[in-house]
Amino acid sequence: NAGVMQNPRHLVRRRGQEARLRCSPMKGHSHVYWYRQLPEEGLKFMVYLQKENIIDESGMPKERFSAEFPKEGPSILRIQQVVRGDSAAYFCASSPETPLTKNIQYFGAGTRLSVL
C-alpha cells in the first residue's frame, strides 16, 4: 500500500509565478490535510478537504492560496503570484474514514517551495 505521495519534492519559482503542489492520499483515504512548515518551526494547519469539498480552510491565507480535492485525481494546493515569504515546506497528510482511526494522519514527504 503506497504511502501519501507528494510531488514535486522541490519546486523553484520566481516571484509572481504560480506554484502547484500535488498530493495523492493513501489508498482508501478520503480525508486530505495540508500543512506548512517554515524553517525551524512546527507544522501549521492550512486546510482540510474531503472529495470535492473544503471542510476547514481556517489556516489558509485569504489571498493567493487555494486548494482542491477533485473526485478524480490528486489534491492540489495552488499558490498564485508567489512571494519570498511563501518559501517553506508544504506537507500533505491523509486519514482513513473509520471513526476510530480518522484521527491518525499519515504524511507525505513534503514539497519544499523556494521562491527566488
Place this chain on the structure above:
Amino acid sequence: AQTVTQSQPEMSVQEAETVTLSCTYDTSESDYYLFWYKQPPSRQMILVIRQEAYKQQNATENRFSVNFQKAAKSFSLKISDSQLGDAAMYFCALYRQGAQKLVFGQGTRLTINP
C-alpha cells in the same frame, strides 16, 4: 485556543541511554488525541506513538513510551536504548475530535552521541 509547547529546543543523549522529551498542551476539550511525530533529515513525518485522552494507560511502541499526565496536561516521550537512527526532530501534536486537525509544538531536535 489550543496550544502545544515543547520547551526543549535541543536534547542530546548517548547511544543506548534513555532520553525524555517534554510536551505540554492546553485544550478545554475532553475528547482529544496526542501524538509524537519524528522528522529525520529526509523531512518525512513519521508517526511514533499515539495516546487517546480517555485512556489512563500510557501508550508504548517498542522502545518508545509516553508519560501522559492528563490533569497536568503533560505528554512526554521516553526513548529507551537510544539508537543513532533516532536522531531527528520530534514534534508533539494535539488532535481535537471536533476540529479534525493537528496542532504541533515547535519541535525538539534530538542528537544521539555514539
